[in-house]
Each structure stands twice: as structure tokens, then as C-alpha cells.
Amino acid sequence: MRTVSIALALLLAFAGLSARQAPLKVFISVDMEGLAGVVTNTDVSPTGPDYAHFRAIMAGEANAAVDAAFKAGATEVLVRDGHGSKQNLLPGDVDRRARLLRGQSVGPKNMMEGIDKTFGAVVFIGYHAKAGTPDAILEHTSTGNVVDFSINGVSLPEAGYNAMVAGLYDVPVVFIAGDRAVVDQVRGLIGPIEGVAVKEAIGDASNGLSPKRAQEDIYQGVTKAIQNRAKMKPYKIPGPYTMVLKVKAERPLYAGAQRVREGEFTFASPDLLEVLKAFNAMK
Numbered sequence: 001m002r003t004v005s006i007a008l009a010l011l012l013a014f015a016g017l018s019a020r021q022a023p024l025k026v027f028i029s030v031d032m033e034g035l036a037g038v039v040t041n042t043d044v045s046p047t048g049p050d051y052a053h054f055r056a057i058m059a060g061e062a063n064a065a066v067d068a069a070f071k072a073g074a075t076e077v078l079v080r081d082g083h084g085s086k087q088n089l090l091p092g093d094v095d096r097r098a099r100l101l102r103g104q105s106v107g108p109k110n111m112m113e114g115i116d117k118t119f120g121a122v123v124f125i126g127y128h129a130k131a132g133t134p135d136a137i138l139e140h141t142s143t144g145n146v147v148d149f150s151i152n153g154v155s156l157p158e159a160g161y162n163a164m165v166a167g168l169y170d171v172p173v174v175f176i177a178g179d180r181a182v183v184d185q186v187r188g189l190i191g192p193i194e195g196v197a198v199k200e201a202i203g204d205a206s207n208g209l210s211p212k213r214a215q216e217d218i219y220q221g222v223t224k225a226i227q228n229r230a231k232m233k234p235y236k237i238p239g240p241y242t243m244v245l246k247v248k249a250e251r252p253l254y255a256g257a258q259r260v261r262e263g264e265f266t267f268a269s270p271d272l273l274e275v276l277k278a279f280n281a282m283k
Contacts, residue, residue: 025076025119026069026226027171028098029111029162030062032083033128033138034178036198036214039206041138044083057211058083059093061125061177061198064215066095068222069123078119082111083126108276112162117169121229122162123222127178129185130157135201136181142283147246147263149279151272152237159186161276163235168272172232175225177218179206190235194225240270245282254278 032044035057042048062079069077081089081102094100105113115122129136131146141149141158148155151164159182163173174193176186180200187193196217199208209217225232245265253259257267257278267278 023075023118024073024121024226025078026074026121026123027078027080027112027115027119027166028062028065028069028123028125029080029082030058030089031111031124031126031128031158031178032058032088033140034126034182034198035061036209036211037206038126038199039137039204044138046085055088055090056093058126059089060211060215061218062089063093063095064218065123065125065175065177065222066098068219069121069226070097072223072226074226078114080111080114108273108280109165110162110276110280111158112165115166115169115171117171119166119169119171121226121232122166122171122173123225124159124162124173124176124178124186125218127159127176127182127186128157129179129181130155130160133157133181133185137179137199137201137206139181142279145247145249145251146283147248148244149246149283150244151241151275154189154237156189157182157185160189160235161279163190164237164272165276167234167236170234172229172234174229174232175222177214177221179208191232193232194221194228196221239272240268241272241275242266242268243275243279245279247283251282254281257282 043054066077077098079098079100086103101114129139131141133139177196180197183195183197198214199206247263257265269275
């Protein structure tokens with residue numbers, strides 16, 4: 001009897017330990033245009049007079065998400081610097097518990113470089129609406145040259161095709177922070193995920209939260225989102241995939257792409273990452 005009791009106690013202890021140590025990896029992709037207070041391109045350009053200020057705000061919002069992820073049970077967090085040259089977040093400014101992936105990558109994942117099937121949730125910070133979105137702040141798609149980018153008839157913002165990349169690995173996007181336009185846009189695409197609108201557009205102006213308040217709201221929202229991640233499904237558009245890309249200025253054709261008319265191209269493939277390679281080459 002004593003031997004059975006000891007064995008049962010050890011089994012229960014092991015089960016409890018395993019539950020506490022169950023791995024949960026969280027991927028955080030961070031852009032700049034959707035940060036609190038950002039309103040002009042000079043705010044997010046390394047040559048802009050206030051870039052250092054907004055670079056610090058970028059780190060603050062990223063760290064709020066990192067802190068929330070660990071509070072919600074994450075065992076590992078990867079932060080992907082997703083803006084421009086991908087060299088905006090300074091390593092010393094990022095929460096020491098997280099890993100930071102910064103710098104350009106040659107693959108098609110781009111802002112989602114580093115994502116794989118070992119992750120349990122994706123968080124978007126500082127995101128913006130797609131090109132042409134009304135009542136949005138610094139709306140664009142990838143580069144200022146893109147007019148529209150769609151896959152299988154669905155026009156996508158950066159958050160949309162980045163969510164599709166996560167979906168390739170069955171990882172759901174659970175949270176987004178940015179301006180009101182992108183929060184509404186992404187919820188319309190992938191469902192009622194948690195989100196924080198740190199600002200909204202009034203003409204060309206930004207009416208928004210203070211950085212500290214934005215970070216507090218992000219912390220609360222990310223905590224809730226990760227705790228409820230089981231309710232969210234990965235965002236997927238069934239393949240095969242046909243891309244339609246509209247641009248202001250034409251780039252050289254990617255192999256296999258077709259020019260439909262001036263400034264409009266198509267490309268088809270059963271491989272989403274191959275479609276994104278074509279997009280990145282011609283955008």
C-alpha cells in the first residue's frame with residue numbers, strides 16, 4: 001500500500017510539474033507606423049528628427065507585449081523587428097527574457113521571419129492599415145509603391161498576409177495593436193481577436209493615447225489574448241494561390257508572373273511562400 005501511495009504521489013507531482021512547464025512560445029512582430037503618437041513618415045525614418053523618441057516607444061510597446069506574454073504563461077518569446085531595415089529595436093532596449101530577431105532576411109517571411117510550428121500564438125504591435133484605407137494613419141502595403149495586393153480575391157494588409165504565414169504553421173494571431181483602422185480591418189479578416197487602437201485618424205492628424213497608457217492597454221490585451229488563445233483559429237486561405245499585385249511603378253517580372261495591364265500583375269502557385277517571393281520581387 002505504501003509503495004502504491006508513493007508511486008501515486010510521484011505521478012501527481014510529475015503531472016503538476018509537466019503542466020507548469022508545458023512549453024508556450026509566443027511570436028511578436030513589431031512595426032512602427034501604428035505606434036502611439038506616430039503620425040508622419042519622418043517619425044519612423046532613421047533620418048527623422050524624432051526617430052529616437054519613437055524608437056523608444058517601439059521598444060516600450062514591444063516590452064509591454066513581452067511582459068504580458070510571460071505573465072500569461074509563455075516559456076519563450078521571440079520579438080521580430082518588422083519595420084524598414086529591421087534595425088529599429090536596439091538589443092539593450094528589449095526585455096532581457098525575450099529573444100530579438102533584427103535585420104533583413106532573404107526569405108519570403110519578412111516580418112514573420114522566425115515563425116514555425118513550435119509557436120503557440122502571434123502578436124502584432126505597431127501595425128497599420130493597407131494602402132488606400134480611408135481614415136487611417138500612414139496606411140500602405142509593404143512599400144509606398146503598392147496600390148493593392150490580393151490573394152484569391154482577398155485584398156490584404158500586411159497583417160493579413162503575415163497572419164497567413166503564421167497559418168501555414170497552424171499558429172493563430174491573437175492580438176493586434178495599431179490605429180483604429182487596422183484593428184477593424186484585421187478583425188474583419190481573421191475574426192474578433194483582442195486588440196488595442198492606440199490612435200485614430202482625424203484628417204492627417206492622430207488622436208491617440210499617451211505611450212504609457214498604450215503600453216498599459218497592450219499589456220492587459222495581450223495577457224487576455226494569450227490566455228484565451230485556444231479560442232482563436234489560424235488564418236488560412238485555401239490554396240492554390242493566385243496573387244494580383246497592383247503597383248504605381250513596375251518592377252522586373254518575377255519568373256512565372258504575368259503582366260495583365262499597366263501596373264497590374266498576377267502570379268499563381270500552390271505554395272504561399274512562393275507567391276510571397278513573387279510579391280517581394282515586384283512590389
